[in-house]
Amino acid sequence: MDIPRQETRMARKPPARKAAPSTSSTRRKSATASRAAAAPETPLARSGYMAGAQGKAMTVVYIHGIGNKPPAEVLRCQWDQALFGRAMGERTRMAYWVDRKRYPVPEAGTCSDRDEGPTISQAEQRVLSAFGLPPAGGDLHALVDALAQTPQQRAQLEAVLEQVQDGAALEAAAGPGARGLWSGLNEILMRLVSAALLQDVHDFFFVPTRRAAMEDSLRERLMSGGGPFVVVAHSQGSMIAYEVLRKLKASQCDVALLLTIGSPLGLPAVRSMFKQDIKQKKLPFPPCVRAWFNVADRRDPVALDADLSDDIVGADGRFSNYAAPGINPDGPRNPHSGSGYLSIAQVRSRVRDVVGAGFDQPVTSTVVLKDLSDRMEAMGGATRHEVLIELDQLPSGLRPAEVKADLVARIRALAAPQTGLSGPALDEAIVLEDTLDRFVSAQLTRFEIESLRNDFKALSFRRLWRDAGKRALLDRSRSVIQADAAQSAYHALGQGIGWAVLDTGIAAGHPHFYQAGKRDLVPAQWDCTVRGAPKLLRRADGRAFTHMDRSGHGTHVAGIIAGQCSAPYPGQDGGAKVAFTAIAPQAQLYGFKVLDDEGRGRDSWIIKAIQQVARINDEAGQLVIHGVNLSLGGWFDAESYGCGFTPLCNELRRLWRQGVVVVLAAGNEGLAWLVQQDGVPLAANMDMTIGDPANLQEAIAVGSVHKTNPHSYGVSYFSSKGPTADGRCKPDVVAPGEKIISAHYDYRLREPSTWMLEMSGTSMAAPHVSGLVAGFLSVRREFIGAPDRIKALLMAHCTDIGRDRYMQGCGVPNLVKMLAAT
Secondary structure (H helix, E strand, O other), X not given: OOOOOEEOOOXXXXXXXXXXXXXXXXXOOOOOHHHHHHOOOOHHHHHOOHHHHOOOOOEEEEEOOOOOOOOHHHHHHHHHHHHHOOOOHHHEEEEOOOOOOOOOOOOOOOOOOOOOOOOOOHHHHHHHHHOOOOOOOOHHHHHHHHHOOOHHHHHHHHHHHHHHHHHHHHHHOOOXXXXXXXXXHHXXXXXXXXXXXXXXXXXXXXXXXXXXXXXXHHHHXXXXXXXXXXXXXXXXXXXXXHHHHHXXXXXXXXXEEEEEEOOHHHOHXXXXXXXXXXXXXXXEOOOOEOOEEEEEEOOXXXXXXXXXXXXXXXXXXXXXXXXXXXXXXXXXXOOOOHXXXXXXXXXXXXHHHHHOOOOOOOOOOOOEOHHHHHHHHHHOXXXXXXXXXXXXXXXXXXOHHHXXXXXXXXXXXXXXXXXXXXXXXXXXXXXXXXXOOOEEEEEEOHHHHHHHHXXXXXXXXXXXXXXXXXXXXXXXXXXXXXXXXXXXXXXXXXXXOEEEEEEOOOOOOOOOOEXXXXXXXXXXXXXXXXXXXXXXXXXXXXXXXHOOOOOOHHHHXXXXXXXXXXXXXXXXXXXXXXXXXXXXXXXXXXXXXXXXXXXXXXXXXXXXXXXXXXXXXXXXXXXXXXXXXXXXXXXXXXXXXXXXXXXXHHHHHHHHHHOXXXXXXXXXXXXXXXXXXXXXXXXXXXXXXXXXXXXXXXXXXXXXXXXXXXXXXXXXXXXXXXXXXXXXXXXXXXXXXXXXXXXXXXXXXXXXXXXXXEEOOHHXXXXXXXXXXXXXXXXXXXXXXXXXXXXXXXXXXXXXXXXXXXXXXXXXXXXXHHHHHO
């Protein structure tokens, strides 16, 4: 039976290990002085991350938990996958503090594995043997005796061990279902967790050199800049994070969110040691932290007291807690699993709220390239990396020599404290080369690289490359498909055409779509994620209508098809306004919410929307909605369904035969990482990655190309490629899908700098084609209701970009050619 969650205020703390789920929540510079004065002062404004994230935090810093771990770059990728679903490159950092004297060999693992902490495997059994701990009764107490140097240390470690064992025993006593948690082999797992925890807790409180190393691992990743930060701390990482952050002032570091998961601060013995250490009765809230969110699985013995509310002082409404039994999806095998905690919906949602909708996009305006970012994680903080710094195009009034001089001065200022050198000796030590055109090269540490990255705008450089290899990967994408010329010459603006967007909904109050008395492009929306018939919403329904999209994907897609507004480029607060005009700016948009706020949906929701579109047209006796855009898709079971004949495909085929044009995103599965026999990952472009429903013949499947230079850069690396599983050629066409600027769902009406957002993917390519077809139909109305003729005409008048047919389809659509031919 489901037990309702209870909200618990900080003034009142529930008994430990209560079976009912509960939540507690309380709301509440550059080197040259003249250029430094002109640059924005705040780290947030200076960093330039805002264009990619538009959230409260710009960088996520991880700090891991107890025991041995895989190499740092692998562990970071595992956490990225669990939290965001993809590797994040420079956007995340791992504070790595594993004691390699205790664990000489890292855990084996790849990016696709999970960080479950101590697990029952051959490697962990060897660790158990190294501890001298066969699975017997009193062996953990022997470990305490071996670690403790004084009677007081022994008593404190015994208290930690007793509380961990009591936590497991409480769950075992809860009933037959819970009893299986620590039975059999999992009892050995609990002993492994206990052994690793005892040693690491001992090192933290009683070995000053190890404690300093733990704290330095996090402090370095924060003090290089890149904030505001989200700090995600698992297990003992939460103890380290708390200790570091409580010592930092708000002026030194800005942490928008501290997220602690499976924290040993839930062990009274650990809290007691902390309180003795800092000589306070309660743990003071860290002054540099805006909000602290603690998450604990009540079956996790390391987090015995799942609610820390009563033990934090000075939070002033900034601390909240989420705890329930069984919330870690890796339990009951290991309820202390780090990857399990990170994949909890409430955890992902809280982080996403802080970092913003654009943070986890696959293509962003990267400054530190991925291979360099991975190498920085792998080699640690002391290693110097060969870096090539690419200078940016200079604004008027700046001379290249002056810009380069400022950059070189900043590099020297960063490297001097690390090396203890100056002058020619410093330049020689870091192999500084400033004689190149448009580049500066040097050997820099991770701290120096991240510090430079934080000032890349003030220092007028574009990217930091790994010197060993160089590969170059807006509002201007309309010209690639000749929409701007067609609007001028043919007045192909989408007038009188209706287009449905099946997605996360549309922020219909956005100035791109609505201006009172002048423009209202979204007459109606339907919520198809509710039970029963789709819920119709109109503007009179207020925020439920204007803010239906709480994810951002649907609004961005819709803004490519129709609408127009003037706003600064994303992240350029106070910058000059630019006219953002959609492909068919006057088309009418009908929003159908078929994906939830996490961007996930079900076939039934999508089919519900498809059938509603057909019903609207049938009841009107004519086409009201002339086309649909689905920037969504997924895997399908070829053993169960014919390719292009899933239930979803069949419903779309019916809609096509009604006369409605169906435009689909091809998918973003064009790149995969393969693990070679030596364990080294290999990037591979993959054929036959067209998903469902993009494999439908009676539809236009759209892949992605560069938004301004498709002939030079070709098909996007992420764009899914054909043929289909049954051998047909897909995608049909390609369109701009890289770093496309469109409407931002989380806009603030009085702040135009928040109106637009940059995203990438075939999700952005598909609405380019939807808008193109809407513009075509607005001036060639005889083709309305004839999707087969429209598709044939579209494909016959594409611009060939010279790529393989299974990658580019027929090429890039050309609206002017289509109109001229008809």
